[in-house]
Amino acid sequence: MRIGNRCFIFLFTSLPISAASLPCIAPEATAASINKEVCVRAHVYNVVQLRSGTRFLDVCSPQTPNAECRFTIISLAEDARDVGALTPLVGADIQIRGKVRSFPDHREIMLTHARQLHGGPEKFRPNPALLQRYSASEHSLAFRDPNLRNGNGNGASKPKPLSVQ
Numbered sequence: 001m002r003i004g005n006r007c008f009i010f011l012f013t014s015l016p017i018s019a020a021s022l023p024c025i026a027p028e029a030t031a032a033s034i035n036k037e038v039c040v041r042a043h044v045y046n047v048v049q050l051r052s053g054t055r056f057l058d059v060c061s062p063q064t065p066n067a068e069c070r071f072t073i074i075s076l077a078e079d080a081r082d083v084g085a086l087t088p089l090v091g092a093d094i095q096i097r098g099k100v101r102s103f104p105d106h107r108e109i110m111l112t113h114a115r116q117l118h119g120g121p122e123k124f125r126p127n128p129a130l131l132q133r134y135s136a137s138e139h140s141l142a143f144r145d146p147n148l149r150n151g152n153g154n155g156a157s158k159p160k161p162l163s164v165q
Contacts, residue, residue, distance in 0.1 A: 023039070024039035037097065037098065038098075040098075040100075040109060044092055046058040056075075070106050073096060073109050079113070079123065
């Protein structure tokens with residue numbers, strides 16, 4: 001930026017590194033990344049769709065028995081609109097960003113939005129346990145905040161509605 005005869009140079013020495021710029025790991029390496037958001041590089045051999053609409057991206061070679069395939073990518077029926085068609089991915093090498101979830105016999109990444117295939121994050125889902133007591137019409141909070149105690153000790157006071165003028 002130039003002001004008058006003086007020249008100012010702004011240097012950003014510590015730019016944040018996005019998860020999309022991190023190197024991708026192989027599906028076999030996901031065992032060391034449980035509950036971490038990573039980029040996984042895999043080849044899609046097949047897309048399997050259940051009657052419920054849930055789809056699986058098969059990233060294990062056809063020679064690998066199902067019992068030995070320890071990683072999968074799953075897309076739930078409720079996410080089909082945001083994910084789009086998966087059959088064009090058959091035979092392609094993909095990179096997917098997501099949180100590695102662990103189960104007794106395998107690990108998986110949930111494909112909830114197409115942006116995950118381009119370095120973007122999973123779709124945000126609110127915690128349903130926090131929404132149990134929430135009522136927008138009654139201006140109640142979705143959680144108990146000890147800082148908002150109403151005198152009876154339950155911490156569930158109602159916030160004052162905003163006044164529109």
